[in-house]
Amino acid sequence: MTSHKIGFLHPGDMGISLAAAAQKSGHTAYWVSAGRSAQTRARADEHDLLDARTLADLCAACSYIVSICPPHAAEEVAQQVAAHSFQGFYIDANAIAPQRARRIGLSLEEAGADFVDGGIIGGPAWEPGRTWLHLSGPRAEKVAACFVGSPLQTNILGPDPGKASALKMCFAANTKGTTALMCAILAAAENLGVREDLFRQWSIGGGNMAERAAEQVRGVTSKAWRFEGEMREISSTFEEAGVPGGFHAAAAVLYSRIAQFKDAPSKPSLETVLAALLQEEA
Numbered sequence: 001m002t003s004h005k006i007g008f009l010h011p012g013d014m015g016i017s018l019a020a021a022a023q024k025s026g027h028t029a030y031w032v033s034a035g036r037s038a039q040t041r042a043r044a045d046e047h048d049l050l051d052a053r054t055l056a057d058l059c060a061a062c063s064y065i066v067s068i069c070p071p072h073a074a075e076e077v078a079q080q081v082a083a084h085s086f087q088g089f090y091i092d093a094n095a096i097a098p099q100r101a102r103r104i105g106l107s108l109e110e111a112g113a114d115f116v117d118g119g120i121i122g123g124p125a126w127e128p129g130r131t132w133l134h135l136s137g138p139r140a141e142k143v144a145a146c147f148v149g150s151p152l153q154t155n156i157l158g159p160d161p162g163k164a165s166a167l168k169m170c171f172a173a174n175t176k177g178t179t180a181l182m183c184a185i186l187a188a189a190e191n192l193g194v195r196e197d198l199f200r201q202w203s204i205g206g207g208n209m210a211e212r213a214a215e216q217v218r219g220v221t222s223k224a225w226r227f228e229g230e231m232r233e234i235s236s237t238f239e240e241a242g243v244p245g246g247f248h249a250a251a252a253v254l255y256s257r258i259a260q261f262k263d264a265p266s267k268p269s270l271e272t273v274l275a276a277l278l279q280e281e282a
């Protein structure tokens with residue numbers, strides 16, 4: 001198997017697991033330290049990623065670049081790579097609408113890169129069978145080969161860029177959208193003075209839905225800052241597909257209200273989360 005130099009923009013919790021998967025497959029993982037946080041540097045150092053220091057040097061050194069960043073930054077990152085006339089394979093693995101993925105692909109191909117659309121389903125890829133990287137595009141098989149023998153599972157959806165992103169959007173519309181719905185339900189019940197009554201109704205028959213709902217709402221707080229942008233991308237995806245996108249646009253607003261808990265040292269209490277959900281933007 002040919003060993004490649006693969007750059008990761010940027011190695012957060014998910015990105016660092018993909019970099020480790022590439023290393024396990026025999027490749028060399030790079031990152032860019034310029035402008036990154038101390039936490040990102042610590043992750044990169046822990047997993048022996050090579051520091052290209054600047055994006056220009058990364059583009060010159062690597063034949064593959066994987067973009068894993070918050071949805072709102074996906075296009076800007078791609079534009080920065082295109083500006084350096086990157087000539088290798090660019091994999092956009094961000095949670096973005098398929099029409100945005102196709103737009104990014106066209107701009108990179110015009111700059112001379114090969115574009116592959118990616119969609120990640122599952123948590124960080126540390127255990128086999130739990131994380132899937134879906135790929136679409138004419139050269140998708142080249143990217144899939146970079147992760148053979150690693151915990152990351154790959155699946156090729158065909159030659160059309162946008163399909164991998166579409167699958168990701170539809171999948172997340174359920175998993176993260178229903179969590180946003182639960183946030184809205186509990187916040188409304190709290191404001192109407194019937195939350196405890198709702199919990200009692202849910203408990204009839206011995207179920208633990210009340211406990212599960214409370215943990216679901218508290219547990220999403222650390223990720224809400226990322227999910228806000230993803231909900232907007234899902235809303236855009238639905239509108240493009242001829243389906244009303246209002247539900248997920250509202251979900252984005254809900255997540256924006258609890259984005260403040262991103263760096264909280266522990267999960268906030270349910271009461272604290274509900275108070276934040278009921279706080280309208282100024």
